[in-house]
Amino acid sequence: MSRLFPLFMVLFATISPAITAKAATVDSITVAGRIINIPPKGARTIIINECDISPKSERRVVDLDSVVEFRERIPLSFGHTFTLNYKRNLFVNAYAEPGDSIFIEIDASKSPLEFHLSGDRAELNEEYAHAFADVTPFSYNVELPADTVALAEYMPIFKAAIDSCRKLIDDYVAANSISPETARMLYNGNIYDIANLACSYRGKNPDEQLAFFTDQIFDLTNPDNAKVMIFPYHLSALGRSFPEYAARLPKGVIRDIMYVVSDSETAPRRDDFSNPAYFDRVYGEENPAELDISGITDGNICVLEGDSVIDLDRVNPIDWLSRRFSGRPIYLDVSATWCGPCRESIAISESIRDHFKHSDILFAIIWLKSDMEAWTKLAPTIHNAVQIFIPDDDMANRIMGALKIHGFPSYYFIDRQGIINSDGIPRFNSSALADFLKSKI
Secondary structure, three states, X not given: OOOOOOOOHHHHHHHHHHHHOOOOOOOEEEEEEEEEOOOOOOOOEEEEEOOOOOOOOOEEEEEOOXXXXXXXXXXXXXXXXXXXXXXXXXXXXXXXXXOOEEEXXXXXXXXXXXXXXXXXXXXXXXXXXXXXXXXXHHHOOOOOOOOOOOHHHHHHHHHHHHHHHHHHHHHHHHHOOOOHHHHHHHHHHHHHHHHHHHOOOOOOOHHHHHHHHOXXXXXXXXXXXXXXXXXXXXXXHHHHHOHHHHHHOOOOHHHHHHHHHOOOOOOOOHHHOOOHHHHHHHHOOOOOOOOOOOOOOOEEEEXXXXXXXXXXXXXXXXXXXXXXXXXXXXXXXXXXXOOHHHHHHHHHOHHHHHHOOOOOOEEEEEEOOOOHHHHHHHHHHOOOOXXXXXXXXXXXXXXXXXXXXXXXXXXXXXOOOOOEEOOOOOOOOOOOHHHHHHOOO
């Protein structure tokens, strides 16, 4: 594990009164830090992702100030991990609880980038963040059977995958003298990281599906599970098919999350929540904010239109797309080359793009946080779509902020008047997409 221990105490002392004061009733945290040794034209934005499962979760794009520092307060309704992303290759996972203050320093001159965490829970976060980065690849090669395989066949393979990765984590924990608290978070993350590959499991019938998602290996009522940001996605998979299951759970943070992710026709009561402030945040009335693309700084983009590739300078890619195809309805997919679901949905949607190729519907794909070489190989395999590759990381961050992107792929629609919207847009692989597009012709 490569770690960086810079001398930043003078800097930290200047802001510590502000970022170490705890407000026990405030469901938020303060994230501050600086990036040192930024090369000329190096990235000067950082993304702070709350990683809450609710639609109200915030992903902040933060500009560094004149002395390459930042300080931001973000919501956090219960204790769990969140991420800081700098450039395309540094994703730092840190743990916080409401009221905490976290400080990070990143050395941009190192390859790979080095970072150091301090502030509240400094010892845990310094250890966990580096350990998380080291053990995450352990599950990259896990393969599970089809989602319709009988539970009796599926579950042993699933548990064997967890056991195999856990043994690797055991060795890592022993070799690096990892603390028990960090080890528990790594073990829980291992279970739910692999469970995330099984989110669409159906088995042979609903009973098998329910039995899988509630198996004792998941220990669903253990509040420690909520500390790892991947856990709620398992609850979401359970709640989509069995929304009534939330009422079976004891009142607490797990049930709060389950209510938020359940696909229920009626909202829960405020009294059902152990954290009423979380209920207010998720279900409180709020005027939807319009998407504002004016904050996307003009920059360089690479466009593939038909068989032609062109480089454009000093353009806002969303504005360029609207102007270039003015008056046409545009279905916009924002993806990343490393995102498996992105590539899969684009591949299986070839037929729908072919179906609408003689209409005035335009399909467009914007590639963010992606590798140019990977895109160069992938792009020619995608037909009937204008593709825009964003090479600049700061521009990619600002696009993510302007479009309120919480993950890839994300979908948008630009109407004939050039107004962009993200509400209720069917995904590329949705059966509702064809009818949606027909209604826009």
